[in-house]
Amino acid sequence: xxxxxxxxxxxxxxxxxxxxxLSKTDMTAGEIVERFADMMSQPAISKHLSxxxxxxxxxxxxxxxxxxxxxxxxxxxxALVHFLAEVxxxxxxxxxxxxxxxxxxxxxxxx
Amino acid sequence: xxxxxxxxxxxxxxxxxxxxxLSKTDMTAGEIVERFADMMSQPAISKHLSxxxxxxxxxxxxxxxxxxxxxxxxxxxxALVHFLAEVxxxxxxxxxxxxxxxxxxxxxxxx
DNA sequence: TGACCATATAGCTATTTAATTATATAAGCA
DNA sequence: TGCTTATATAATTAAATAGCTATATGGTCA
Numbered sequence: 001x002x003x004x005x006x007x008x009x010x011x012x013x014x015x016x017x018x019x020x021x022l023s024k025t026d027m028t029a030g031e032i033v034e035r036f037a038d039m040m041s042q043p044a045i046s047k048h049l050s051x052x053x054x055x056x057x058x059x060x061x062x063x064x065x066x067x068x069x070x071x072x073x074x075x076x077x078x079a080l081v082h083f084l085a086e087v088x089x090x091x092x093x094x095x096x097x098x099x100x101x102x103x104x105x106x107x108x109x110x111x
Numbered sequence: 112x113x114x115x116x117x118x119x120x121x122x123x124x125x126x127x128x129x130x131x132x133l134s135k136t137d138m139t140a141g142e143i144v145e146r147f148a149d150m151m152s153q154p155a156i157s158k159h160l161s162x163x164x165x166x167x168x169x170x171x172x173x174x175x176x177x178x179x180x181x182x183x184x185x186x187x188x189x190a191l192v193h194f195l196a197e198v199x200x201x202x203x204x205x206x207x208x209x210x211x212x213x214x215x216x217x218x219x220x221x222x
Numbered sequence: 223t224g225a226c227c228a229t230a231t232a233g234c235t236a237t238t239t240a241a242t243t244a245t246a247t248a249a250g251c252a
Numbered sequence: 253t254g255c256t257t258a259t260a261t262a263a264t265t266a267a268a269t270a271g272c273t274a275t276a277t278g279g280t281c282a
Contacts, residue, residue, distance in 0.1 A: 003124075003127070004124055007118075007121050007122050007127065008122050010118050010121070010122070011118045011119050011121070011122035012269095012270090013114075013115055014270095016114070016118065016194070016198070019198050020197060020198050023197070023198045023199065023200055024200075028228085028229095029228075029229060029230090030227095030228060030229080033228095033229090040270095040271080041271075041272065041273085042228090042229075042230090043229090043230075043231080043232095043271085043272075043273085043274095044270070044271055044272080046229065046230055046231085047230090047231095047270080047271090048270095049229095049230095050230085062229095062278095062279090064228095064279065064280075065227060065228050065229085065278085065279050065280065066228065066229085066279095067228080067229065067230090071198070071199075073199045073201060076195075076198065076199055077195055077199045080191050080194070080195055081195075083127070083191070084187075084188055084191055084192075086131060086134070087127070087130050087131050087134045087182070087187065088134065088182075088184045088187055088188045089134055089135075090184060123239095123240090139258085139259095140258075140259060140260090141257090141258060141259080144258095144259090151240095151241080152241075152242065152243085153258090153259075153260090154241085154242080154243085154244095154259090154260075154261080154262095155240070155241060155242080157259065157260055157261085158240080158241090158260090158261095159240095160259095161260085173248095173249095173259095175249065175250075175258095176248080176249045176250060176257065176258050176259085177249095177258065177259085178258080178259065178260090
């Protein structure tokens, strides 16, 4: 939830790749592990997922034997837009646009 | 210049703080060191600056005895907006806005 | 209950990171 | 030239990260 945790979570290429997968659709841990087959072990992915969850960037839901993960778009775009607004003053317009996007998303998929 | 380097550069709180300073005005290395007095040594700051430069997020110019640093807003906002567009499909509108902002910035401060 | 999935945790190791102090480089000035 | 200031680099060390294998946890199903 803090900027520290979010940016640290984003500093890993595998974790950014997981976020990209989740941006298309929710997935189970096992499905994500498959995408990294012969590249990384199951426990490694599990760790990455817990880091992402801890940063507040993904949600997790146990359904029976499986654990489903999904992207929390608001948290991600919110954090980056906030940072951009702070550090790229000339990009201020982003802010207004972000508020709109956030509202649109909130209406679609309440967390 | 790569996403890897940029996100790794952004993963450090002191480095993000340096970027925030530079978003207000260009500074010399020494001025930046002062802001971190009794928190971090001069060589530590020097290293952070070289990581930021290496990621393409700041420029550096030697003027006499001093070295001036400044933010490369285009690189920073470009990278983050590109990432947002990839990972937060519902934030697509950002893209159009970003193109506008980039053009505005390019006209103001060519790299 | 007992075997079998799916996922998480433990314990370990190698690598990377971030800081420090000490020193080098190079510009400015007496 | 020789001193001082500004910045970078080197060498070292402590702590954090990322991966692995092995194992635990907890749900499902016969």
